[in-house]
Structures are given as structure tokens and as C-alpha cells.
Amino acid sequence: MTYDIAIIGAGPGGYVAALRAASLGAKVALIEKDQLGGVCLNRGCIPTKSFIASAHALKGVLHAAELGVRLPEGEPSIDMRAVQARKTTIVENLRGGIEKLLKGRGVELLHGQAAFQEGGALAIDGNAIEAKHVLIATGSKWIELPGIPIDHERIVTSDAALDWTFIPEHLVIVGGGVIGCEFACMMQTFGAKVTIIEAMDSILPPVEGAISRLLARAMKGRGIDIRTKTTVDAAVASEGGVSVTLSGDETITASHVLVAVGRRPDVSALNVSAAGVEVTERGAIAVNERFQTSNEQILAIGDVIGGWMLAHAASHQGIAAMQTLFGHEEACTTNVVPSPIFTDPEIAGVGKTAEQLKSDGVDFRTGRFPYAASGKALCDGDPDGQAIVHIAADGKLLGVHLIGREATTMIAEAALAVSKGMRVRDIEETIHSHPTLPEVLAEAAADAEGRAVHKLGRPR
Numbered sequence: 001m002t003y004d005i006a007i008i009g010a011g012p013g014g015y016v017a018a019l020r021a022a023s024l025g026a027k028v029a030l031i032e033k034d035q036l037g038g039v040c041l042n043r044g045c046i047p048t049k050s051f052i053a054s055a056h057a058l059k060g061v062l063h064a065a066e067l068g069v070r071l072p073e074g075e076p077s078i079d080m081r082a083v084q085a086r087k088t089t090i091v092e093n094l095r096g097g098i099e100k101l102l103k104g105r106g107v108e109l110l111h112g113q114a115a116f117q118e119g120g121a122l123a124i125d126g127n128a129i130e131a132k133h134v135l136i137a138t139g140s141k142w143i144e145l146p147g148i149p150i151d152h153e154r155i156v157t158s159d160a161a162l163d164w165t166f167i168p169e170h171l172v173i174v175g176g177g178v179i180g181c182e183f184a185c186m187m188q189t190f191g192a193k194v195t196i197i198e199a200m201d202s203i204l205p206p207v208e209g210a211i212s213r214l215l216a217r218a219m220k221g222r223g224i225d226i227r228t229k230t231t232v233d234a235a236v237a238s239e240g241g242v243s244v245t246l247s248g249d250e251t252i253t254a255s256h257v258l259v260a261v262g263r264r265p266d267v268s269a270l271n272v273s274a275a276g277v278e279v280t281e282r283g284a285i286a287v288n289e290r291f292q293t294s295n296e297q298i299l300a301i302g303d304v305i306g307g308w309m310l311a312h313a314a315s316h317q318g319i320a321a322m323q324t325l326f327g328h329e330e331a332c333t334t335n336v337v338p339s340p341i342f343t344d345p346e347i348a349g350v351g352k353t354a355e356q357l358k359s360d361g362v363d364f365r366t367g368r369f370p371y372a373a374s375g376k377a378l379c380d381g382d383p384d385g386q387a388i389v390h391i392a393a394d395g396k397l398l399g400v401h402l403i404g405r406e407a408t409t410m411i412a413e414a415a416l417a418v419s420k421g422m423r424v425r426d427i428e429e430t431i432h433s434h435p436t437l438p439e440v441l442a443e444a445a446a447d448a449e450g451r452a453v454h455k456l457g458r459p460r
Contacts, residue, residue, distance in 0.1 A: 006131035011038020013302030014137035017318030140303035154237035340408035348411035351399030387444035452457025
């Protein structure tokens with residue numbers, strides 16, 4: 001049998017591409033060596049958010065008295081075995097849903113390790129298959145650091161941490177960033193002592209500077225120890241814990257260490273050179289605007305091409321690639337990507353940051369509005385947060401950045417506006433229901449042109 005396309009990797013990029021290709025009439029083979037859903041569903045996005053939901057529930061109980069709720073005496077606590085069981089159920093249900101979708105669209109799921117043989121033929125566990133095109137969507141893998149050997153018990157990545165049925169007494173997280181900060185907030189709420197070690201001078205280097213600083217302040221206020229401009233020279237595990245040596249010869253002792261310094265494209269097992277596929281110096285597969293590699297019959301999307309290492313970016317790229325390949329070239333924007341971060345408080349951004357705009361020499365104005373001035377935020381008992389809006393001289397939206405409750409949901413409106421090239425007045429002049437948190441975004445948009453009603457200052 002000859003497939004129209006063979007897709008390597010059944011993560012959020014690969015399986016979505018398979019579904020779209022099949023709906024366009026293609027005969028599709030989807031190849032996966034592990035489990036449907038990839039890292040995102042099985043060891044990343046979904047398990048982490050399940051844990052975070054439990055942390056939010058615990059936080060709500062701990063602060064219930066502030067909202068007038070009386071609870072029985074005794075300190076609320078987390079049951080990690082129950083948290084694990086809930087996570088497993090969610091993952092299995094979603095995985096089963098993907099399998100039903102694939103079967104319903106006629107996608108053939110093939111299990112095994114895909115690789116290119118000499119001459120460029122594709123094989124699964126050494127058995128060749130025929131396909132007119134191949135899509136590589138193998139995702140990424142953890143970056144490991146010298147001097148910090150992963151033993152999957154005391155020194156771990158999030159893969160092992162998401163299987164814990166206990167709360168670590170003292171968790172040292174190597175690397176701030178998205179994963180490090182999400183785990184820090186979650187584990188601190190569960191009751192762990194948390195220390196973050198970050199080499200850069202910001203706890204979240206790619207994020208809008210003002211937002212990163214607000215998060216650091218909130219985390220420190222909860223007792224999380226943050227060490228920026230600091231590196232880990234060595235980590236030595238023993239039966240009783242981990243000895244962590246920091247730059248400057250300081251040594252701290254932890255019960256566990258979580259290494260979260262980022263991920264890199266995973267192409268190691270594919271033998272892509274045999275198919276004439278070029279790889280960049282950073283180990284990513286090079287593609288053009290149609291997601292074609294140097295071998296135009298082979299495409300690549302998602303983490304494996306570098307850039308946006310986000311599940312929703314991979315899914316969108318998969319749809320765009322299949323629509324282009326199979327002659328259904330509808331407009332499909334792939335360069336405006338919202339970035340949600342499920343810390344406490346939440347963070348989300350889309351478009352350019354102030355730091356990027358300044359570096360590019362762009363003339364821009366900024367509007368801001370605090371959650372503390374929002375009636376809904378006050379009613380929710382969660383008034384910490386801010387919306388930041390950057391606009392060009394002509395009023396076009398350049399970037400929107402949020403920190404606070406529901407930021408990861410609110411960013412959808414901003415992503416639509418930025419992707420469609422809207423002006424700030426398009427947000428300002430859209431009626432936002434009251435009392436809701438999106439009013440904060442509308443006021444920040446108005447403030448960018450000096451017209452925020454609920455903010456002191458001379459209106460324009």
C-alpha cells in the first residue's frame with residue numbers, strides 16, 4: 001500500500017495533521033513509537049494542568065475564610081495519590097478520544113520507531129513503507145546539563161515529577177522558565193519548600209519584563225526562594241537527598257532536584273541525513289514557509305523545527321501544512337502565537353514585548369491597567385495582576401501581555417486582534433460585559449491612547 005502521507009509522531013502536531021489530511025481525502029499513516037498524544041498529553045501540558053487544578057483547589061480552601069466560608073477545624077492537605085489517579089483518568093480519556101477520531105477519519109495508526117534508510121526510504125522498525133510524502137512531527141526532548149546526572153529518583157525532569165505520589169520536602173528547580181515556574185507555584189501550594197536557580201537575570205527571560213518582575217515578586221511573597229544570575233555547577237544525589245553546588249561555591253541541600261532548563265528538537269533516531277533533510281546548527285529541521293524541508297517531499301512541523309515549542313503552535317502548523325500540501329490553501333496564520341503560562345498568578349502574551357520593540361527600534365506607546373481596579377477581580381478575591389498593551393504610532397496592536405487570574409483565557413481576544421492586524425480602538429470600542437475580567441484588557445487598550453475611563457490622568 002502507498003500512503004499519500006506518512007506522519008511520524010502522534011503528538012498535538014502529528015495527530016492533528018493526520019486528521020486534517022484525512023478530511024481532505026488523503027490516505028494517511030500515523031506512526032508513533034510510544035503513546036498517542038505525545039509529550040503534551042502524556043507527560044506535559046495535560047498532566048501538569050491537572051496537577052495545577054488540584055493546587056488551585058487547595059489554595060481556594062486555604063483562603064476560603066477570606067470569602068466568608070467557614071471550614072471544619074484542621075489544616076487542609078493534598079492527597080497526591082488521588083491527584084495522580086485523577087490525572088491518569090483525564091489522560092486516558094483524552095487519549096481514547098484521539099484514537100476514536102483517528103479511526104473515524106480512516107487514519108491508519110502504526111506503532112514502532114520510524115527512520116529513513118539509506119537512499120531515503122521510510123521504514124518502521126526496519127520494515128519499509130511507501131508514502132508519497134512524509135511529515136516529521138517528532139517533537140522535542142529534555143536538555144540535560146553536565147554535572148547534573150538525571151537518576152529519575154532524586155534528580156529528575158518533569159516526566160518523573162508528574163508521577164510522584166509524595167510532596168518533596170525541599171525542591172530545587174534548575175531553570176526558571178515556563179516549566180520551572182509552573183512547578184514552583186504548584187509544589188509550593190502543595191506544601192513543598194521551593195528554590196529556583198536561574199542563570200539569567202530574569203525568572204522568565206522571554207516574557208515581558210514588567211510581567212516577569214510581577215511574577216517574581218508574587219512568588220517571593222509566597223516564600224519561594226529565587227536565585228537569578230546563578231548556575232548549578234554540580235548536583236550529587238545520595239540516599240538522604242541531593243547536595244547542590246551553586247556558582248560562587250555555595251552549597252545547598254535539597255530532598256529533590258527538578259531539571260527544567262528547556263527542550264531541544266528530537267531527531268536523533270530518524271537518520272534524516274539519509275533522506276537529504278538538512279538540520280540547523282541548533283539541531284532543528286530547517287523548513288520553508290510551506291513547512292517543506294530541503295527534500296521537498298518531506299515536511300516538518302512543531303518542536304522539531306524549533307521556534308515556538310508550544311502544542312497549539314504545532315497543531316496549527318500541522319493544519320497549515322496539510323492544507324497547503326493537498327491543495328486547500330486557505331489563509332492560515334502561523335506567526336502570531338499566544339503563550340500561556342499557568343503560574344500563580346497566570347501569565348499570557350501575544351505579539352512583541354517592550355524589550356523586543358525597543359531592540360527593533362520601533363516607536364510605540366503602552367497602556368496599562370491593574371486588576372486591583374476591577375470589580376470582578378476584587379469579588380474573586382484575586383486582585384493581583386495587570387494588563388499591558390503596546391501599540392504603534394497609528395494605533396495598530398503590537399503586543400498584549402497579561403498577568404493575573406484567567407490571563408491564559410483572556411489572551412484569546414488579544415491573539416485574534418493581533419493576528420488580524422487590528423487597531424487598539426477595535427478592542428476599546430467593543431463592549432465588554434460587566435463585571436468580568438476582560439474589562440481589564442479593554443481599559444488597558446484605552447489607556448494606550450490615554451482614554452481609560454477608570455484610571456486617573458488627563459484623557460485625550
